[in-house]
Amino acid sequence: MKFDTVIIGGGLAGMVAGITLQKAGQQTAIISTGQNALHFFSGSFESLKEANPRIVELFSEAGVRLHYKPGVWLTPLGKFRESALSLEDVDIFPTPQFGRKALIVNFLGYHDFFSSFLAEGLEKQGMSCRVRFLNLPELEILQQSPSEMRSVQIARTMDKLWEKVVQEVRVLLKDEDTVLLPQVFGLQDPSVPGRVRSSIPARVVFAGTLPPSVPGIRTIILLKQRYQLLGGTYMMGDEVVRAHTHEGVVHSVATKNLDNHYIEANNFILCTGGFFSKGLVSNPFQVYEPIFGLDVSYQEDRNLWYNPSFQEDQPYMHFGVKADENLHAIQDGKALENLYVAGSVLGDTHPEFGTAAGAAIRTALHVADEILQN
Amino acid sequence: MKLQEYTRSHHNFEECMKCTVCTAFCPVLQANPLYPGPKQAGPDGERLRLKDPYFFNQALKYCLNCKRCEVACPSGVNVADLIQSARIKYDQTPPKFRDTLLASTDMMGTLARPVAPLVNFATGLGVTKTVMDVTLKIDRHRTFPKYAGRSFESWLKRRRKEQAAFPEQVAYYHGCYVNYNNPQLGKDLVKVLNALGVGVQLLEKEKCCGIALITNGMSAKARKNAEHNIGQLRQAIVDKGLKVVTSSSTCTLTIREEYPNLLGVDNAEVRDSMLMATRFIYEKLEKGAQLKFRADYHKKIAYHTPCHLEKLGWGIFSEKLLQMIPGVEFILLDSNCCGIAGTYGFKKENYKVSQAIGEPLFAQIRSVNPDIVACDCETCKWQIEMSTGYTVMNPISILAEALELNEK
Structure with missing residues (x-):
C-alpha cells in the first residue's frame, strides 16, 4: 500500500501532522501501537507565551476547544504550574x-x-x-x-x-x-x-x-474522527517492526500485522513517543531508537541517567533522537532526507515549551510544513 | 542483546504498567459490573493466579474475547489471551448442554442441512424461541441464522473442473457459516476471484476453526480441530504451494493467532500464506490486475470493522476495496463493538449486556442511514441486522454485486 506520507505513532504529534497533511490534500496513514499519552493528559498543553492561532484553529475544526491565556493551572495534587494554552474546560488563572x-x-x-x-x-x-x-x-x-x-x-x-x-x-x-x-x-x-x-x-x-484522563480521551476521539473524515487511514494496534532504507532514503516499512505487505511512502514521520510508548528503549547498556536505529543523544554513564530524588528533573527525560534544524532524523551522523521526527521521541523538550504536549504539536506542524514545501 | 527477549513472560504480562488504558476500551466493563475488567482479569489477576489457582475468578467468562484491550494496550500485553488462557487452564466447570450445542457449529450444520426448511421454520417460530429460552437459556429475542439446503462444499465440488481451468489457483477456507448458512458468500467470492483469473479449490476436509469451542470451555476439542486444520492448510500451502483465502475475520484470527497463543498449536508454516480474501484481492489489484465495475451501481455503504479484523489490522483492505467501487459513497463507522461476540450474545444471561454494548454502533448506523452496512463478520451481521433492521453484506459480496462481467 502506498501513501504520500506515513506517520509512525498515533499520539498528539501524529494526529496533528496527519490532520495538517490530509487537509493539504495528501494521502496519509497513521500506524499506532496501542493508545497514546493523551490518555494521561492533564489538559494543559504548554506554558509558552507565544500564541499560535493555527493550533487553536486546527483543534477547533476537530471540535476541541482550546484557550490561550497565560497564567497558572491547578494540578491534581493541589500545586500550581505555569500554563498558557489548555483545553477550555481546564482553567488558567492569572494568579494562584x-x-x-x-x-x-x-x-x-x-x-x-x-x-x-x-x-x-x-x-x-x-x-x-x-x-x-x-x-x-x-x-x-x-x-x-x-x-x-x-x-x-x-x-x-x-x-x-x-x-x-x-x-x-x-x-x-x-x-x-x-x-x-x-x-x-x-x-x-x-x-x-x-x-x-x-x-x-x-x-x-x-x-x-x-488516568485515564477524560478530557484527553475526548480529545483523541475527536482528533481521530477528524483525521478519518479527512480521508486519513488510521491503523490502530499495529507496530512498525522494520524499515527499508537505501542510501539515506526510507522506502517502506513492515508492520507486525501486515508482515510481508509493506507500507510505502514518499515521506515518513517518526513520532513514536518517549520511553512509555517505546519510541525510545533502554536496556542496561544503552538507550536506542528501535525502528530505524537513529542516533540518540544520551549519557553514556548509566549512573547519570536518573536522579535519585524522584521529584527532581530526571536526566533520562532529556534523552532523545537526534535531528537537524528541519527535524530530519539523523542516522550514523547523517540526516535522512525523507524521515522527519516530531514529538516526545525528540526528548529534550526545550524548557521554553513548558510541556511535552505543546512541543509535540509545534514539532508536528513544523514537520508537516517541511513536507508540504518540498 | 537478547536480555529482554529471554525474559519475556507468558502473553507478555509483565509489560503491564497498570496504565488502565485497556479499561477505557473494554466494552463489557461499560455494561456489566460483574466483570472485573481487562486489567484486573488479565495481568493483575495473572500475578495472583500464578501464586495460587484459588484466585481464578469465574467472572472471567464475561470477557467477550473481542481483543479491543490488546489493540488499545500501549505496552504490547496480550490481555485477552491472558484471560482466555486462564479460563482454559483453571476453569474446571463442564460446559452446559446449551453451550455445547452453540459451540458445535460443524455438527449442527451437518444435522440441520438435510432438513433446512424445517429447521428454519421451527427456529423462526415464537413458540420455539420461548421453549429454547426457558429450557436452554438461549435468549428469545435472538434471530437464528438460517440453514441452507445445499452446502457450499457440494456446490463448489460440482464446479471442480471449471475452477481447475483457471491459470492461477487458491484454496478457500470457507468456515461453517459459508458452508451451512450462507453459501452465497462463497459463490460471490468465487465470482470475484474468477474475474481476476483465479480458480478456487476446497481444502481436502476443513473443520470448524474452533473459536466457539474455545470460548465455551471445550478447548480439548478445539485443539483437535486446530491440529486437523493445520494439517489441511499445510497440505495446500506447503505441498501444493497455494495461498489460502478466507472470508470470515474471526476464523482467520483464530487460525493465525489463537492456535499458537491459546491452544499451543504451531502454525508457523502456514501463517503468512493464509489471507483474508479482501487482502488477497487488494494485493492482486495493486500488482496491476483489474476489476470492472458496473456503471449503474450506486450505493451508500457504511463499513463496520469487526473487532477481530481490527485486531488482525486488515480492515484497511476492506475499506480500500469498497472505496475503489466508483458508485460507492463510503462511510467508515467509528470503532465500536457490536456486542454479540459469536455465541456470547445468544446466551440469555448476556443478552442485555450484548445489546447495551452495541447501542453506540446501532445509533450511528441509524443516523448515517446507509443503503447497506458492510462487515466481514457473520455474527456482527446477525447482530446488526437484528438490532437495526439494516442489511449487512460482506465486502466480498458487495464487490461481486458491483462487478461488470463481460461474458455470460
Whole structure:
C-alpha cells in the first residue's frame, strides 16, 4: 500500500501532522501501537507565551476547544504550574489566589480524585475549603467493583447524569465562590463541562484525576474522527517492526500485522513517543531508537541517567533522537532526507515549551510544513 | 542483546504498567459490573493466579474475547489471551448442554442441512424461541441464522473442473457459516476471484476453526480441530504451494493467532500464506490486475470493522476495496463493538449486556442511514441486522454485486 506520507505513532504529534497533511490534500496513514499519552493528559498543553492561532484553529475544526491565556493551572495534587494554552474546560488563572472559599465535591467510593491534596494546596493560597462526597444511586453499580470505579466509567454515567450532579452541588453550596469537581464530564459530549459551569452559581473548576484522563480521551476521539473524515487511514494496534532504507532514503516499512505487505511512502514521520510508548528503549547498556536505529543523544554513564530524588528533573527525560534544524532524523551522523521526527521521541523538550504536549504539536506542524514545501 | 527477549513472560504480562488504558476500551466493563475488567482479569489477576489457582475468578467468562484491550494496550500485553488462557487452564466447570450445542457449529450444520426448511421454520417460530429460552437459556429475542439446503462444499465440488481451468489457483477456507448458512458468500467470492483469473479449490476436509469451542470451555476439542486444520492448510500451502483465502475475520484470527497463543498449536508454516480474501484481492489489484465495475451501481455503504479484523489490522483492505467501487459513497463507522461476540450474545444471561454494548454502533448506523452496512463478520451481521433492521453484506459480496462481467 502506498501513501504520500506515513506517520509512525498515533499520539498528539501524529494526529496533528496527519490532520495538517490530509487537509493539504495528501494521502496519509497513521500506524499506532496501542493508545497514546493523551490518555494521561492533564489538559494543559504548554506554558509558552507565544500564541499560535493555527493550533487553536486546527483543534477547533476537530471540535476541541482550546484557550490561550497565560497564567497558572491547578494540578491534581493541589500545586500550581505555569500554563498558557489548555483545553477550555481546564482553567488558567492569572494568579494562584483565584478565590476565597472552595467547595470540593467528590463521589463516594472514587479514589482517583485527591480532594485532600487539593484542599491543602488551596488552603496554602489562603482559600478555605470544604470537602463533600456525593452518593448517587446511579453510581452504586460502579461501587460494586471498587477497582473499576475509574474516571472513564464515571464519565460514561455523567454524560447522562450531569444535571443531577448539578442539583446536588447546588444543595451543598453555601457561601463558597468556587466549586471543584473531578474531570469526569464531557467524555462523549464536549458541551457538558460548559453546561455544568453555567448551571452552578459559583466558579466551577474541573481538577485532574488519576488516568485515564477524560478530557484527553475526548480529545483523541475527536482528533481521530477528524483525521478519518479527512480521508486519513488510521491503523490502530499495529507496530512498525522494520524499515527499508537505501542510501539515506526510507522506502517502506513492515508492520507486525501486515508482515510481508509493506507500507510505502514518499515521506515518513517518526513520532513514536518517549520511553512509555517505546519510541525510545533502554536496556542496561544503552538507550536506542528501535525502528530505524537513529542516533540518540544520551549519557553514556548509566549512573547519570536518573536522579535519585524522584521529584527532581530526571536526566533520562532529556534523552532523545537526534535531528537537524528541519527535524530530519539523523542516522550514523547523517540526516535522512525523507524521515522527519516530531514529538516526545525528540526528548529534550526545550524548557521554553513548558510541556511535552505543546512541543509535540509545534514539532508536528513544523514537520508537516517541511513536507508540504518540498 | 537478547536480555529482554529471554525474559519475556507468558502473553507478555509483565509489560503491564497498570496504565488502565485497556479499561477505557473494554466494552463489557461499560455494561456489566460483574466483570472485573481487562486489567484486573488479565495481568493483575495473572500475578495472583500464578501464586495460587484459588484466585481464578469465574467472572472471567464475561470477557467477550473481542481483543479491543490488546489493540488499545500501549505496552504490547496480550490481555485477552491472558484471560482466555486462564479460563482454559483453571476453569474446571463442564460446559452446559446449551453451550455445547452453540459451540458445535460443524455438527449442527451437518444435522440441520438435510432438513433446512424445517429447521428454519421451527427456529423462526415464537413458540420455539420461548421453549429454547426457558429450557436452554438461549435468549428469545435472538434471530437464528438460517440453514441452507445445499452446502457450499457440494456446490463448489460440482464446479471442480471449471475452477481447475483457471491459470492461477487458491484454496478457500470457507468456515461453517459459508458452508451451512450462507453459501452465497462463497459463490460471490468465487465470482470475484474468477474475474481476476483465479480458480478456487476446497481444502481436502476443513473443520470448524474452533473459536466457539474455545470460548465455551471445550478447548480439548478445539485443539483437535486446530491440529486437523493445520494439517489441511499445510497440505495446500506447503505441498501444493497455494495461498489460502478466507472470508470470515474471526476464523482467520483464530487460525493465525489463537492456535499458537491459546491452544499451543504451531502454525508457523502456514501463517503468512493464509489471507483474508479482501487482502488477497487488494494485493492482486495493486500488482496491476483489474476489476470492472458496473456503471449503474450506486450505493451508500457504511463499513463496520469487526473487532477481530481490527485486531488482525486488515480492515484497511476492506475499506480500500469498497472505496475503489466508483458508485460507492463510503462511510467508515467509528470503532465500536457490536456486542454479540459469536455465541456470547445468544446466551440469555448476556443478552442485555450484548445489546447495551452495541447501542453506540446501532445509533450511528441509524443516523448515517446507509443503503447497506458492510462487515466481514457473520455474527456482527446477525447482530446488526437484528438490532437495526439494516442489511449487512460482506465486502466480498458487495464487490461481486458491483462487478461488470463481460461474458455470460
